[in-house]
Amino acid sequence: MLVFLVIFLLIVLILLALSLYFLRYLAEGRCLRAARIGVTLFELGSIGGLFFLFSTHRTDGWAGMITLPIILLLVAQLITLAFVMLAVTVRFIWRKTCRMPYDAERRRMLKNTALYPAAGLLLSSYGAFIERHQTVRHDYVIPVPHLPPEAAGMVIAQISDVHLGTFFSVEDFDTLLTEVAAGGADVLAVTGDVFDDERLNARAAEVLAAHAANFRDGIWYCIGNHEYYHAGRPIVDCMAGEGRVHVVLNSAERVARRGALYIAGVDYPFARGEAFYAEKTAYFAAAMADVPVDAVTVLLAHHPEFIDDAAAYGGIPLTLTGHTHGSQFGILGQPLFPVFKYTRGMVHIGDSYGYVHTGNGSWFPLRIGCPPEIAYFRLERTAQ
Known part of the structure; x- marks a missing residue:
């Protein structure tokens, strides 16, 4: 520090x-x-x-x-x-x-x-x-070796880093979720930093749960660091207890009707230095503990360096992350301030893909060359 x-x-x-x-x-x-x-x-x-x-x-x-x-x-x-x-x-x-x-x-x-x-x-x-209100859509096809036939063609939509508060209201959140559902996704993946305002958290959780029926395979949520700052963690725990939103917190769950396809999620590692990597490794191991060896897994993580853990593990074709906001400033599609190892967009390591979402809101209320986005990932079965 x-x-x-x-x-x-x-x-x-x-x-x-x-x-x-x-x-x-x-x-x-x-x-x-x-x-x-x-x-x-x-x-x-x-x-x-x-x-x-x-x-x-x-x-x-x-x-x-x-x-x-x-x-x-x-x-x-x-x-x-x-x-x-x-x-x-x-x-x-x-x-x-x-x-x-x-x-x-x-x-x-x-x-x-x-x-x-x-x-x-x-x-x-x-x-x-202007730009911070201009949400764009990005579509990707992810080739997945050994993808269960039942999961072929499944579309996952991702949103991240809403940061409820002065610059993103509950009404804005509801509008965003309606737009995502209209895009034709089977799954909504939310990669943290939504519940960032104690006055709005409970209402936003109800709005999120109310949209669960709009996604055939449900809404899946992993936690970010800002959920710990403004009483967001109890809201996430409450959602997990109600069961309308699948909360994956150092855990994994099979996607019903999709064969041996699992979605796993990890907590946010707050440790620094070498302790950060030890904590990250422990969280990842806990998330994968109950996943069968022959299963295909999609990993949700707020911090983008979990992309490395997923690639090294094998059997995780797609990791969805956020946290960086894409640096909020970009030029020619690239982050202007790449202060993270992975700051924006797609990362391809071997057979594993990782994605760093640019975020939908921000506590830094200005974006230039880095608009908010909704990302859609279509899983395609390959012959390998």
Whole structure:
């Protein structure tokens, strides 16, 4: 944790230093001094506030209302910085290429300076108010050796990381589930981080259970880390007791009418360092303990590194995960900040496929190049 804090603070200070330096290309004189003071106060204050809110997992209610404008302006600042740095670099290369003589009176500021912060604010607003509401559909065919004939053609839909709260209401959740059911799935897999608001958790659990009849082979749920932050774990335990939603928590269950096809699920490992891998291994072993050796298993896991456990085990053709939100920023379909081993999309290891879902909600209410998604996986039987 200390290492993370040091790295985080270094990044903040580097970005602040770059912002203060490159402001000289957008303003001068008293305006430049005022801009630098304003940016310093805003960045240090907003980063400190966000760090407090996220470290205490408070992004609902008033905290959520404060979070949105702060994040919108911070991202706008970073986008503006990127545009200015790019423009300055291009201008420098152009002048060197054209061999323009040095002129001490040459205008240092960029032309049309107001366009840079305007573009940053517009792009940030697009991510906050448009793209994060534009759910996309992704379809995949998963070849499965030895898939039971009864399971051939079965379609699994996945949602993840709803994060109930200020930015995702129970009504939004109901709408999402209706949309998923209309897509023609037999199974709905939910890979954690749904129950993230104590005021909304119970209602959301009822909504989820009410949709179970819309999926021929039911709704299957594994737990995420945020269920532990806002009294979500008791809600999940209650769902397990009622039986309308299949909760797989370091356990597995056979899918009725689908032959020897099982769905397993693991808990979220909170340990750090080497203890993380030991805990992850123990959770996976517990989940697979009651699965017959000759069975085909689909694994649900919130943390994406369980993809490695499934691939090493064999007999698990598909692992569905979430947690990363796809980094929430992307370019050309790739995550802009791949801070996890697996951050977004499909991973193929041997005969095993793993998928990292981009999430449907977020406690960081802004997405650019990484829209929320509903992923559909059709299991196809191969001759192997």
